[in-house]
Amino acid sequence: MTLITANHQENPTKRDNLVTSSIHLEKGVWLGANVTVLPGVTVGENSIVGASSVITKDVPKNSVVVGSPAKKIRDIKFD
Known part of the structure; x- marks a missing residue:
């Protein structure tokens, strides 16, 4: 698993500036x-x-997501 919290600015003259943003993994x-x-x-x-999915956007609660970029394929059903 890879959790990436840093990126670079798109402007070529500012690419050596890091932009950081938190990742939140809920319960x-x-x-x-x-x-x-x-x-x-x-x-x-x-x-x-x-497995092997790339999460580029928020994932709704109680969801199953797969792919690159990850897409929701179904809700999780509770018995």
Whole structure:
């Protein structure tokens, strides 16, 4: 798993300036093998992120997401 909290500015004259942003993993999150989470993302409570997914945007709670970039494929159903 890779949690990335730093990025660079797009302007070529300012690319040596780092821009940092927190990642938030809420309670009960499950990250599969080789997942990458980009800066500023929140992964919602109880969500599952499939192996090798790249999380570029917030993940809603109780969701299953997969792919690169990760897309929601279904809600988690509780018995």
